[in-house]
Amino acid sequence: MRRRTFTASLGAAAVAATAVPGAAAAATSRRCDDAYTWRNAVVNGGGYVPGIVFNETEPDLIYARTDIGGLYRWQEGTQSWLPLLDWIGWDQWGWTGVVSVATDPVETNRVYAAVGTYTNDWDPSPGAVLYSDDKGATWGVAELPFKQGGNMPGRGMGERLAVDPADNANLYLGTPNGNGLWKSADFGRTWAKVESFPNAGNFVQDPGSDYSDDNQGVVWIDFDLAGGRTFVGVADPDDPLYVSSDGGATWQAVPGAAAALGTADGNRTIPKQAAFDHENGHLFIVTGWDPGPYNGAPASGRGGSVQRLTLATGEWTDVTPGHNPIGAIPGFGGLTVDRKRPGTLMAATQNNWWPDEIIYRSTDSGQTWETSWDYVWDANWSWPPARTDRFTMDASGSEWLSFGHTDDGPAYAVKHGWMIDALAIDPHDSDRIMWGTGATIWGTERLTEWDGQGPLVGWDAEAGHQVTLPVEPFTVAVRAEGLEETAVQDIAALGGTLVSAMGDLGGFVQTDLGRAGTQIRRPNWTSGRGVDFAGLHPDVVVGTGDVEGDADGHVGVSTDGGATWLTTARLEGVAGGGNAGSVAVNADGSVVVWSPGNGTTAPVYSTDLGQTWTPVEGLPAGALVRSDRSDPNRLYALASGVFYASVDGGTTFAATPATGLPAEGNVDFRAVPGKRRHLWLTGGKTDGVYGMWRSTDGGRSWRRIRDFEEADAVGFGKGRGRRGYPAIFTSAKAGGKRGIWRSTDEGLSWQRVNDDAHQWAWTGKAISGDPEVYGRVYIATNGRGLVYGDIAE
Template sequence: MRRRTFTASLGAAAVAAAAVPSAAHAKTRGHCEDAYTWRNAVVNGGGYVPGIVFNETEADLIYARTDIGGLYRWQEPTQTWKPLLDWVGWDDWGWTGVVSVATDPVEPHRVYAAVGTYTNDWDPANGAVIRSEDRGETWEAAELPFKQGGNMPGRGMGERLAVDPHDNAQVYLGTPNGNGLWRSQDHGRNWSRAEAFPNAGNFVQDPSGEYSDDNQGVIWIDFDQDGRVFVGVADPDDPLYVSADRGATWQPVPGAAAALGTADGNRTIPKQAAFDHENGHLFIVTGWDPGPYNGAPASGRGGSIQRLSLATGEWTDVTPAYNPIGAIPGFGGLTVDRRRPGTLMAATQNNWWPDEIVYRSTDSGATWQTSWDYVWDANWSWPPERTDRFTMDSTGSEWLSFGGADDGPAYAVKHGWMIDALAIDPHDSDRIMWGTGATIWGTERLTEWDAQGALVGWDDAAGHQIALPIEPFTVAVRVEGLEETAVQDIAAIGGTLVSATGDLGGFVHTDVDRVGTQIRHPNWTSGRGVDFAALEPDVVVGTGDVEGETAGHVGVSTDRGATWLTTTRLDGVAGGANGGTVAVGADGSVIVWSPGDGSTAPVFSTDLGQTWTPVDGLPAGALVRADRTDPNRLYAFAAGTVYASANGGLAFTATGATGLPAEGPVDLRAVPGRRGHLWLAGGKADAAYGMWRSTDGGRKWKRVRDFDEADAVGFGKARGRHGYPAIYTSAKADGQRGIWRSTDEGRTWDRVNDDAHQWAWTGKAISGDPQVYGRVYIATNGRGLICGDIED
């Protein structure tokens, strides 16, 4: 990562030559004759969508932001999302964490995004505000002298970016950690701190950790029709400010501290706001923490909904009085219906069991209805039944059940969790979308809610509650085209693609254009590694992190990923982030697993993981791999040392190789059909870092001098019938990062991607396809599993 210095007022720095270039191929030697097309292996979502923003003046212009996977624009004709930040390169990987998005209500072709993933040292680079004048097709950037937190606590609050509808050259940005309110007066080209703004915020919900200790700072900016600018601040003592002179001076809003700064004795902050201009109301949801993870405080109530009369300055607490499960733990999203004054909706946050609640009011918050309710029998038996206003249709994303089944009122397919993105279409009262930790839900039948009436009544004769007859409408998946998984490993088997993914475990694809099947047994919280037996490819193994499970971390399939067997938990290795790495011998007879706890030495199994025996000769944490031709040969790597086994993984010995990376992550892979052929990529900057190859089982290694840096390596079908497998790598050659391919055993390399398709960080895993020449699979950290094919 490069570090930068800045002055107080920042000029624009061009990104991707000010406009994303058309496809162009670089090379280290020779000429690349192949142009590539790119798409995702379809999962549909798979990550947190903290913001959905509709343009106020142009119908069907909608943006969705993600916490690590970039920004998307809605395509109405296909009902899909289009990725807009695939041009972000390796050095600026943090720009795929989108803190906020603002779409210009005056000139809808203009759009802005505040980017930067972490405010701590996980991301050493600063953030930026990027801007586009063609709805996100091309971008320029103004880099900032501080960090932003697209994947930090509070990322669902806001929006922190806002375009002044009375003068759209004025764009505001709220920032964390004492950096205050910033403003551009030239459509985002130059930025400077709004020195007149008096409060940079001081609220830190949990100062105990390097991730949870963010000062949330300036949270959101919004505009009244009379030109006043309102700003929400993470300071319970002074949470709301207003300017009546376009930001020249600012005053605290009277009564705001009492209304927004406390809730049942908890110190709270204004998380989101929405104007009802027709009725002269500003609605604000508050919370005792920024979200999106924490539950309610000890008092049970974690926030409120407040209404400010813009004419009189009067505050009214309009918090819903009813939650089927007790106290409302807190609120996430808030939205108003621009076409139906007085109609607003809000979503609970961390109402973990049995489900989140979406609230709707048509009388400015005086009364509320819930999206679902309990129905109790005469004996108040537990659990009660549940009745719903709408049904959740997960068709096309069946994995959203997470392998579960309905359990009383706890449905397998839920309204969601972490619902901060909640938006009614300002042009269509029937359309709403909301984002969750996994997907986007939506409907075009929203106003049917208002005709349904109450969900629950009372049977006087029977003396108990009854569900009143209503006609539920349907809420369905609206996330197609948005791919947000963080892929950890790839196994490309003939006709089958198996991937390990963060948070979701893993997926099996038999057709990359259709949603894959989620790996559910074992129940990995995050998948870490996958492998298959090269001579018996129906045998597939994987490993992942598990929580609260008695089964082992390793999963085994004997039918190419169609079904999975759980394995025995290894003594001494608890649940949690201990997935490590796993390898299966070429004939499927032995599995070698290296736990990820850092203290347990690798083990092997000859009975599909039912029993485990310690491996001789390997240190804890070693990376394990299998030869793709010889069942007796397996390999391992740890701290610069290569190990080899000639007896099927029972024992390993160091090969004596030198000159390999002793620090930093590495990717070691064995070549299909070539006994003893190994390639290694990885290392650490300012140390050994690059690519090496061995043809004798790891005893001698030769550095591939083409690459200054390399991080992942894999293989696919050879160009010729009897040629060496095509080699693919995510690497840096002659100062240029890219996805490279060699068809001549590494003598020459061609860059197969282009500047418009970089996907930020791609260093985890890469693989070619064993049956389709030129096809490459690329693991990304938040843009899913990318598939590239040679253009027809």
């Protein structure tokens, strides 16, 4: 008998005892035999970027934070972003939600991140402040006694974390849920509550929700450089702004702040973001009636304002832009000032859903504003109205940003964005701006061309109505290269083609991993949930996803390897939303079996590519369905720890005699390519049955793989040698160590192929090898995109 062995990876580098290694986008992990190089299958963005922060003193030092996908640093030479938190492991997955980032203006190598994804029980771990002395190459961790909400409402406010420029050893942190204001006096190593700060906030968006019921708390900190004062914004409409003139020893409410910041057209509002114009002595603040980033205008009209505080006199001035082509301004998200051009500031709406967000620009401290676009109706109110734009949107490399739409009058397919909280003019270059959206980062290096364009709308005296005026637009383009924030739900590696299902984006078909490829738009999935292919005819691909409306079914079918897709029939009683469930296609592509995810509809099968459905016999609602890769007659299912098999092409299923399988938790199983009736199963719960099992008889009996105390995904790739068993990959825990493991000898021995610098937090959804490239592994992450590794040459 061959002995089972494990080989763990060696560390990527020796680091200080209090530090953990950072990660590079294509760094190499070292093991005792193979070295792996890690990259992303490129999408470019794909998630919400709520914060972009430029260092005030070092040019080109820029950080972007994401709500679930970690922190990035800009690389000027390659015009791309470098991930900095790939070292975060399974148990601390919540630290990939970055609620705030602070870059030190004095010692620019220092950077800090306030992390924690959820403040409710979805995230079991407390929040932390991460600190780095080398721009994120290595990190230390200061855990906090409370949670933080990198993916909670209000995550675009702030920044909640700030370095005091007068003494950069001092940092402040604003926190939610009554935890108040905190301070570190030792470069973020230790933290203590500022007991003298009088107000922990009281604004709760929705007290009846377990997601929107946070007290938003202390939402930003900023510094008056000329006056040596510290200002703090608080989510309390009756007392929203405080100031300290003695280094935080004492605090006073700012006079007039409640009247200026606490109401907008009768709505109770909070100070969402702030920016200082130090030269002119102004503090600008945008307010909103909710913390964002989802809601539009309240029913009562305007949802926020732009306020200007003159620091020398204490005078408040409402400088809210007065024009929105479609009516009342719903509220504001991002705010930024131009450090090189005092008096210049910009603000973004949130959420001006139709036809587009508006970015406003003022060059006179908010007295007058210009819009990024405008439109007017002709005298006959003809459709479409004439729209004119200050810039054009270049989505090259991210063509999917149209989301399958075409221009519809003033509603362009490629928009300025939505949920624009991150809005930042480069403090060293007035021509550069970046802004984050719910899907990408946009930017330009030609911003000041705006100021020479003149107005967008004029008056035709002869015709007696408004007209749009011609402008010479500059170009705004995608600036998200290297930043990968998709939440991958499933993977199908076909050999030369990679098909993925993704949250929020539907899915992608890629024949070149260096480009985003084609987004799956028909059916119109809001989120893709699963993909499968016919083992003997891999050009037949099926997928399932959440859908909206009544036009598309949940299941999509392709007969040309994902190049084109057909939608399928809807089922009565199965609505859109989260009812995607699981789908399988048998080995020769002649039968599709779909198990809806509503928990009440029994699985169905189709022999005409989903145009009609027939109920399956013998399976409960919600069963997970998979197909044998070699035998067209065999399909399998799992529900509540009971394993089922079909020997008639999915028409009927019967329970097998198997016992001891996990009945709860994240459970999955996959069939082995080229090996009839060979199955591997993973999943379970830490307080119950959890691990990996193998069957070679179509699921009738299973053998526990004792090497793993936990396992959450399993997949297969090209084997070693011409006739070898496929390589097996798993995201699992062995000997107390979480990692990505590979076996090339049918599970007799396992080796960890990643290292501690490359962990990508939670990787339990899906994993796959490549059928044509030996050693390649594809890993589904929850916010760091689709990572793949190759054996380094």
